[in-house]
Amino acid sequence: MTDQFVFTPLDEIEKIYNELKVTFASGKSRPIPYRRYQLIQLAYMLKDNIKLFEDTLAADLGRPQLEARMLDIDPSLVEIKLTLSSFEKWAKQESAPFSINFSAMRPVIRKEPKGVVLIISPFNYPLFLTIPLMASAIAAGNAVIIKPSENTPATTTLLANLAEKYLDTSLIRVIKGGVTETTKLLEYTWGHILYTGGGKIGKLIAAAGAKTLSPVSLELGGKSPVFIDSKCDLKMAAKRLLWGKAANAGQTCVAPDYIIVQQDFQDKFVEALQESYREFYPDKASAPGQMSRLVSQQAFNRVNNLLKNTNGTIVIGGDTDEGTKYIGPTVVKDVKPEDCLMSEEIFGPILPIMPVNSIDEGLAYVNAHDHPLSVYVFSQDSAYKATIFDNTQSGSAMANETIIHPAVYGLPFGGTGPSGSGYHTGKYGFDMFTHLRSSLDSPGWLDMLLGFRYPPYTTAKIKAMGRFMNPSLPARPKGPPEERVSRHSWSKWFTFFLALALAGGLMKRQSKT
Numbered sequence: 001m002t003d004q005f006v007f008t009p010l011d012e013i014e015k016i017y018n019e020l021k022v023t024f025a026s027g028k029s030r031p032i033p034y035r036r037y038q039l040i041q042l043a044y045m046l047k048d049n050i051k052l053f054e055d056t057l058a059a060d061l062g063r064p065q066l067e068a069r070m071l072d073i074d075p076s077l078v079e080i081k082l083t084l085s086s087f088e089k090w091a092k093q094e095s096a097p098f099s100i101n102f103s104a105m106r107p108v109i110r111k112e113p114k115g116v117v118l119i120i121s122p123f124n125y126p127l128f129l130t131i132p133l134m135a136s137a138i139a140a141g142n143a144v145i146i147k148p149s150e151n152t153p154a155t156t157t158l159l160a161n162l163a164e165k166y167l168d169t170s171l172i173r174v175i176k177g178g179v180t181e182t183t184k185l186l187e188y189t190w191g192h193i194l195y196t197g198g199g200k201i202g203k204l205i206a207a208a209g210a211k212t213l214s215p216v217s218l219e220l221g222g223k224s225p226v227f228i229d230s231k232c233d234l235k236m237a238a239k240r241l242l243w244g245k246a247a248n249a250g251q252t253c254v255a256p257d258y259i260i261v262q263q264d265f266q267d268k269f270v271e272a273l274q275e276s277y278r279e280f281y282p283d284k285a286s287a288p289g290q291m292s293r294l295v296s297q298q299a300f301n302r303v304n305n306l307l308k309n310t311n312g313t314i315v316i317g318g319d320t321d322e323g324t325k326y327i328g329p330t331v332v333k334d335v336k337p338e339d340c341l342m343s344e345e346i347f348g349p350i351l352p353i354m355p356v357n358s359i360d361e362g363l364a365y366v367n368a369h370d371h372p373l374s375v376y377v378f379s380q381d382s383a384y385k386a387t388i389f390d391n392t393q394s395g396s397a398m399a400n401e402t403i404i405h406p407a408v409y410g411l412p413f414g415g416t417g418p419s420g421s422g423y424h425t426g427k428y429g430f431d432m433f434t435h436l437r438s439s440l441d442s443p444g445w446l447d448m449l450l451g452f453r454y455p456p457y458t459t460a461k462i463k464a465m466g467r468f469m470n471p472s473l474p475a476r477p478k479g480p481p482e483e484r485v486s487r488h489s490w491s492k493w494f495t496f497f498l499a500l501a502l503a504g505g506l507m508k509r510q511s512k513t
Helices: 010-025 032-047 050-061 065-091 131-139 153-166 179-185 199-212 234-250 263-280 297-309 359-367 382-390 426-432 444-453 459-469 487-512
Strands: 108-113 116-120 143-147 172-174 192-196 216-219 224-228 256-262 313-316 330-333 350-356 374-378 396-399 434-439
Touching: 010 116, 010 143, 010 179, 032 050, 032 065, 032 131, 032 153, 050 065, 050 153, 065 131, 065 234, 065 426, 116 131, 116 179, 131 143, 131 426, 143 179, 153 172, 192 199, 199 216, 224 359, 234 256, 234 263, 234 350, 234 374, 256 263, 256 359, 263 313, 263 330, 263 350, 297 350, 350 359, 359 382, 374 382, 382 396, 426 434, 444 459
Parallel strands: 116 143, 116 192, 143 172, 192 216, 224 256, 224 374, 256 350, 330 350, 374 396
Antiparallel strands: 108 434, 313 330
């Protein structure tokens, strides 16, 4: 399938880094036509080798073909295509907003590449969390070094081999390796570092970036909660939640991590999940081509130990096979806040249900812990959704859907606080790898207006400066503003009065006839 997985020698890493620095300094990566050429090459690198990538994803993760295409390969191609169609517009110089004081200086914002950038990608989506980011960095005019995960050796090796065949290796290289090779890479100064993975390693990456003053973006994770409204579309919620947790064996940074549900609705929701489970797996979840596997023995042991030590009640699944690193989709009810399943991000196909007595109890629990990468809610009630979203913090806030939002065009993908910093996908990825360079070109005649800046300083010059620069402020407030009725309340009143007006009109028509 692929060559043997061999780490890049440490002395070779320094040569590669220096070569890319020299090539970037030559300006080779900057012309728009060359960026376009490399992006098209990147797209065909993936398109020409779809079957090979399906095979490597199956070898590394036991990935079913449908998941390989839907979650990794196809959205990567879509991202490249969208970048191709828009990056020239993104790269254009922009004029600064008009200002009567400074417009004569012709202030503009130049869109410039940051230099040689480093992308450290994870094992769980070795294509979607690598190739679209390569596209963003290339579109922005950078030189790029990719460090994929050593836990997906088949995919990483294939990616490295194909990059040498399809891409300009004086500007784009793939480094194969583990901790030692990553540590070596972090010794250098980078135009930007993007790391996707866990928070523990994220802290080390951020600290290493600080030592070289390299800007760092972190896409991490956390325990993404799901709030269930007892009046939700029950069947839809059960199907989408079970799929979102089982896909890629739960190894998704935005996977629903645990469910918060009213105590008296828990059993009814469990029944809906059980029905969906039977529909998804009429034979068994471990059947060939139906379920991904845990990426490593270490990952299997960690998730399996959580399952063994929970004090909750297993109501779906619970089946495991150490030999194939298989853990079936599992739902555990009556999970307490102190349970081991609530102690860390699960990153596996186990879905705990934590019953609460009120929505406020659930909100208090979520807000007492780190801000997650996503907060999910299943409800048809706008007020319920607003209550959840307005009273939590997270990278994203999703209603009635799971895990697909990183691929939704036009939405930024990123965390907040412990779940990450920075945004990517689409234009947000381009912006991450782009330096906004302020520029102006000031004419000589402006000294007739700004001559007061030159010594000797006098009272007359201070007055002239005041006329030029002193801004007018709004009237001083008399106190804090009064609380206003929420937008949701106004919409309800508007609907009520509209209904009254329509009813009145109908009554008038009937009286005339």
